[in-house]
Amino acid sequence: MRFEERAESMGLVSRGSGCFHYADRYGEVVYRSLVTKNRAGLLDNVEVPWLALFTKGIDPGEEFYHTGRILSDKYKFVGNDVINQQIRDSIQESGNPIIQERTSFSPYRTQMYNEIIIQNTIIVTQVGDIFPQLIVRNSYNGSMATRVEFGICMAESQGDLSPWTGFGFRTKLGIIKQIHIERSPTNQFPIIGDYISSFGQNIVSLIEQNFNNVLTEDDMLRTLDLIEGVGKKRRDIISQLLSELTNSTQSSVSSWNLFLAITRFSSLENNLNAKVMLENIAERVLVVPEQMYRTLDTLHHEGS
Secondary structure (H helix, E strand, O other), rough: OOOHHHOOHHHOOEEOOOEEEEEEOOOOEEEEEEEEEOOOOOOOOOOEEEEEEEEOOOOOOOEEEEEEEEEEHHHHHHHHHHHHHHHHHHHHHOOOOOEEEEEOOOOHHHEEEEEEEOOOOEEEEOOEEEEEEEEEEEEOOOOOOOEEEEEEEEEEEEEEEEEEEEEOOOOOOOOOEOOOEEOOOOOOOHHHHHHHHHHHHHHHHHHHHHOOEEHHHHHHHHHHHHHHHHHHHHHHHHHHHHHHHOOOOOOEEEEHHHHHHHHHOOOOOOOHHHHHHHHHHHHHHHOOOOOHHHHHHHHHHHHO
């Protein structure tokens, strides 16, 4: 089916002239069918199977911005608040309230990144309160799949979740995704409760193993070199955070020290692409216990 024939079922409203509109608490988006233009009048106003993308924020006075992105007529739209509400409903069904949501966007709001912290505290002696976290991603320009990632977050101080640090498992670990293609299946998210219930069984061993895993100097330098690829200034700041975390007197640095230094910085990173790259680097320094790997891998396959 053509995009215009599927628009209503995807939550879009036809505004005429080949324009299809969606609005929610985060902003607005318009997809417009393209037609040919020819100064000589030949092949003029011929429809082509492509869509132009326009976005704006929630400010009533803001104008729509043409993102420069052209999408296929087969594109499958998923609204930001549609996917977020599915997740909220699944969390509510598990009986665990949401403590905090924090949403950020790429320039022109073509990508969304929503971090949700869930009330189901586990106390780990070394670091204090640990909470389950879900990271919801979506795009309006087809640049990435709709996805949900499972992770953890930590309060910076007792009862304080702002600022806070966290990470989401990616690759084969605990990710559910749906690509933006017409015939891709629509995921519901029935396994959120399974993730929350398995959280306490594994998280303590994850942290303890990484506290005890001492990094070599080569390990440290390789990781810092990766960070420098994101930006030399970022490497300098993360190196300073690492010195503060280890009190500059320890001759050894654990996987957890390095992970925490990176995620403390990335939690305040405004550039969405840099934030994601730093999180990927942070996860690479962690040792994931076998039991936790099996649990998350099972959840991944159940949700795919």
